[in-house]
Amino acid sequence: MRRFVTTAMTIALVGGAALAAPAVAADNESPGLPGSAGVVDPGDLLELTPEAPLPVLEEELEPTASETLTTARRVLAGNARPSDPSATLVLRDLWMQKAQLRGAERRQADALLARPTDGITDPQGFGYSVAEAPPVCNTRLCIHYVATGTDAPPSPDWPAQNLAVMDSVWTTIVDGMGYRAPVRDGSRGGSPQFDVYLKDLGGSLYGFCAGERRAKKRTASGYCVLDNDFATSQFPNNTPADNLAVTAGHEFFHAVQYAYDYAEDPWMMESTATWMEERIATHVNDNRQYLPVSQIYAPQVPLDAFSRTNGFQYGNWVFWEYLTSRYGNGLVLKAWKQAGTLRRDGDKYSLTALQKVLRKKGGFHKNYARFTAGNLTPAVNFPEGAEYPGPKVRGAKVLSKRKRTKRFGTRINHLASASYVFGPHARLSGKKWNLALQVRGPAKRTSPAAVVVVHLLNGKKQVKMVRLNRAGDGHKKVSFDSRRVGAVSVTLVNGSTRYRCNRDTVLACGGKSLDDRARFSVKARVTRG
Known part of the structure; x- marks a missing residue:
């Protein structure tokens, strides 16, 4: 289901200046990261980004029926x-x-x-209050509506427009991208077609899908409900037609997910449905409203977090965007086949499905680490990233002949990261100046990683993985010549995917991570020769 991200939530997550550039400078002598929105003095940056406490993960027990x-x-x-x-x-x-x-x-x-047409006497008042008008159908879809009352469409041609949009979505997702069609519902709704109902949802909901009849394994049929008009008074972002397009893509993909595993991890269900919006209506960019709760701007929150208050699962559509920009849109389909429950599916949960898909592409952990490091420069990391604001880093420091060392330390939860930036003073000029980095992390079995990026003044980047030993420690030396280097960033990554599963939480596999609050540190030292 699609939901608004509120202004209060955005401010709470990223702060008033959280979209400042992750750049470093001293007395205007050292430029910021290439592609960033500006230059920030590291002293100011550190004052704006104090070491915040780790977020409390929502690991509550599953509620009773x-x-x-x-x-x-x-x-x-x-x-x-x-x-x-x-x-x-x-x-x-x-x-x-x-x-x-x-x-x-x-x-x-x-x-x-019950469907709206079954609910005239619904005590919640959710069912239609008048008899349904003749539905508008084609060979695979039916749009249901009422002609009068608060649930009525805004014009006589609106149901037909909904049918055309939903049919286009079906064509893109099922015929074009190769996903399974929604599970058939027999003749529920009056015909074997997939049913979509138009209903006034009051402005807080764009739409939703509901499971209805179990089929093989963990697959099921269902139906969808969309707002009846997307009136601008209730949905001020975008036009009614644009809101219809992105909502149709998002909600229909939930019905498609039910053809694989209706009980899949909720972060995967919502993040891939939000990713699908970009395939259906890339011009609308409505999913950018969730960027503040993505790992670009909230890297301290685990990738698999499902929040009932902050919507991180919507924001992390950017992880799928990162992967598919490199490996093609088919990667998400492969992940859902690995997560699927039918005979030829993988029957895995979200992260093990991804591990299988990425096994021959460098592996999940390497891809995740490079994703987190690349998030400092969205213009490079994402197809439309040049239009994203620059994120902040956890800390930054300009190093000079006089101030040659700086150490940062932090704790990081599973599938989360922290980034630090070091800038060369203008007087560190010449090939003799290097930056020696010492990383300390948790034991290698917990999948820690450290990614060093040298941001060159010509706009290019040198990306280097730090080789960590069994204790989680490693070293890397890079150029720190101020004539060539604008900044060096170090991203510390807790890539742990170790869980005690089936603990009735909202994380992956309903589990609890074994490796939260892992201690990391990076020490940078200017050297000569």
Whole structure:
């Protein structure tokens, strides 16, 4: 399900100056990173980015069926709390748990999961209040709506426009990209076509999909609901047509995911659905509203975090964007096949599916480490990154003949990172000046990494992985000639994918990481010769 990112959340995550360039300078003598938005004095930067406490990961136990029912009622009534999950996922959870409910609670769950056309007497008031108009259909889709009342479309041709958009989305995702079509629902909704309902969702929800009938393994049929008009008074970002396009792509892809594994890790479900928006409507760029909660600007938050308050799972569509810009759009399809549950699928969870797909492409950990280091220069890391603001770093320092050393230390949670920048003083001129880096991290079995990037004044980059020994320690020496080098960045990466799975959390495999709060440090020293 797609949701607004609020201004308050953005400020809380990245701070008032968090989109400043990750550059270093001293007395205007050393330029910033190539492609950055400007120059920041490292002293100022350190004051703006104090060592913040690590985020508290949401590892709460899975709610009971009764608790899920209460949450679903609240969300669909338009009274969602900031801590509530999206409508798509709370309905998925309710659908998976409803067998545990009895009596009135079971009837309430059935009513919430019912299609709008089945819900005229729905106590939540979610069903259509008048009889459905004749649906607009083609051979694979039907658009359902009512002609009068608050749920009615804004014009007589709007249902047909929805059909055309949904059909184009189907053509792109299923016919063009090779994904499975949504699981057939028999004749539910009045016909065997996939059903989409138009409903006034009140401005807080763009749309959602709901599972309905289990098929083989963990696959299921379902239906989708889209807002009936995307009125600008409720959805001020973008035009109604643009909001329809990105929402159709996002929600239809959830229905496609149900043809692989409806119980997959929630971060993968939402991040790939948000990534799909870019394939469907790249001109809209609506998914950029989630950039502040991506690992570009919140690198301290684990990649697999699913937040019911901050939406990191939406922002991390950028990780898939990074991978597919290098290996092609088909990589996401391969990941879903590895995550799928049918006979020829891999039946893996999100991260093990990715590890399988990336095995012959340098491996997951190397790709993840290079992704985190590249996030300092979005223009290089992403196809449209030149339009992204420059991110901040954890710390920075200009080194000179007088001040030759600087050490930074931090703790990093799993699948997260911290970056530091060192700049050469103008007087460090000549080939004799180098920067010796000493990295200390946790044991190598926990998959630590360190990536050094030399940002040259000609705009090029030299990317170097630090070889870490079994104890997690390593060294690297690079040029620090101020005539050639603008800055040297060091990204410390906790690449751990070790979990105790099935612990009813919202992380990958429902598990708890074995390697959070790992200690890292980097010491930089200017040397000659």
